[in-house]
Amino acid sequence: MQDLNAMLVFARVVEEGGFSAAAEKLTLSKSAVSKQVAKLEDQLGVRLLNRTTRRISLTEAGELFFVRAQEVVAAAEAAEQAATSLQDAPRGTLRLNAPVSFGRQHLAPALPDFLYVNPDVTIDMTLTDRFVDLVKEGYDMAIRIGALPDSTLIQRRLADARMLTVASPDYLTRRGVPQTPLDLQRHDCLCYAYQATGDEWRFSGPEGIIRVRVAGQLRANNGDVLMEAAIAGLGIIVLPSFLAGDAVRGGQLTPILRDYKLSEGAIHAVYPHARHVSAKVRAFTDFLARRFGGKPYWDRDL
Known part of the structure; x- marks a missing residue:
């Protein structure tokens, strides 16, 4: 298990954008901060930060470790606060x-x-x-x-x-059931305006990663609007299970492409x-x- 203090120092270096700023935040010397990060890298056996004279940046391993380090530090701070602030009532x-x-x-x-x-x-x-x-x-x-x-x-x-690819039974009867993600190129799809990948849906399956550019008659920035359109038979949609679950259970929407997972x-x-x-x-x-x-x-x- 890694030194919690070293993880805290590493997290502050990333958050503050450098060793000097982190040292000031932690009231430590810059050399002490640098030594803690170097010690952590030695323990892990990987480089976490790329260092230049002007800036630092996270390596790929550093990005993964930073997310977990934040969670660990936050949990430790929460535990400390819970132990010392039992009398503090939410208000x-x-x-x-x-x-x-x-x-x-x-x-x-x-x-x-x-x-x-x-x-x-x-x-x-x-x-x-x-x-x-x-x-x-x-x-x-x-x-x-x-x-x-x-x-x-x-x-x-x-x-x-959890993400589901769904369509109404009526739509699937009229247009057929896609067997692979590439079949979606021949279907009407409903697009969410704020999706990080735009109109490209990404699946993983027996063939590996499949990226499909989709299109349809409706784009919206709200999932409820798109779900109602899908229920009405307008096309195929990717929706989170917390939104589509009741419609699936009620038979209004049918999951498809079950052998292919969406990035979740x-x-x-x-x-x-x-x-x-x-x-x-x-x-x-x-x-x-x-x-x-x-x-x-x-x-x-x-």
Whole structure:
């Protein structure tokens, strides 16, 4: 097991963008910070940082290790705070940002349960599928799904984000059932405007990685709109199971291409880094982890 202090130092170097800034943040000498990172690299047997006279950058191994190091450091800090702040009760206004579909379907039913047992907390929630800057826009935390490009945020994994390729039974009767991802090029597909890969859907299967450029009559920046269009028979859509699950269980949508997996991410709670996370953020994050953790309820009978 790696030295927790060395992991903390490494994480600060990356977050602050250099050894000098990290040293100032940690109230250590620059040489002490450099030695800690070198010691960590020696223990791991890999280079984590590329160093030049002007800047540092993460190696591929460094990028992977940084994500895990952040989680470990955050967990250790949370444990420390829990042990020393048992008397701190959650209170105040929690400014929360979340994606529209997930917020409507899964956060909305959860909020009353949380607020009943935390009467001193007020939640101010904004639903948008736009990527927001938590610090600049004044949010305490956000729920994010999929890739997390802002590595300066603390990330806590809440649940897997399983993706399904689905279409209505009517559409499949009229147009046929695709047997491989490449067949999608001959079908109408419904496109999500904020998808990281644009109109390219990426699958992995017996043939390896398959990238397919899709097109159709409808593009939208909201998953509920696309799901309703798919149910109406307008085309094939890739949707997260937390959104499509009820329609699949009810027979309105049929999963296809079961032998091919889509790249899947996770549902995270994210919040700006702070030495002492507020009790309201910690309490709400713990609540969501209990509610959605393990195998989430929306996947249990799919």
